[in-house]
Amino acid sequence: MAVIEHALLPVRAGSEAAFEAAVAEARPLIEASPGFISLEIHRPTGTGQPYLLLAEWQSIEDHRDGFRQSDRYRQWRSLLHPFYDPVPEVSYFGEAL
Numbered sequence: 001m002a003v004i005e006h007a008l009l010p011v012r013a014g015s016e017a018a019f020e021a022a023v024a025e026a027r028p029l030i031e032a033s034p035g036f037i038s039l040e041i042h043r044p045t046g047t048g049q050p051y052l053l054l055a056e057w058q059s060i061e062d063h064r065d066g067f068r069q070s071d072r073y074r075q076w077r078s079l080l081h082p083f084y085d086p087v088p089e090v091s092y093f094g095e096a097l
Helices: 016-031 060-069 071-083
Strands: 003-009 036-042 051-057 090-093
Touching: 003 060, 016 036, 016 071, 051 060, 060 071
Parallel strands: none
Antiparallel strands: 003 051, 003 090, 036 051
């Protein structure tokens, strides 16, 4: 059963364009990870709202123990985390009702 990783990304105001460029650079890092299925990052519809990240993984372990413990994640973090205030919290969700 696949899982959905959910995070609200609180990007600092005024850095949205740079963040979106960094996402384009970082995307291949997550896509190359074992167990990765898909990634969607949605723009906010209002000023000051967070971006929405939805990533699908084959298992929580593929994300938590695989990607987040890898050199790819360290590169991902160096590209994207400077834009966040505060650092996002991640949640996981299982099958749909």
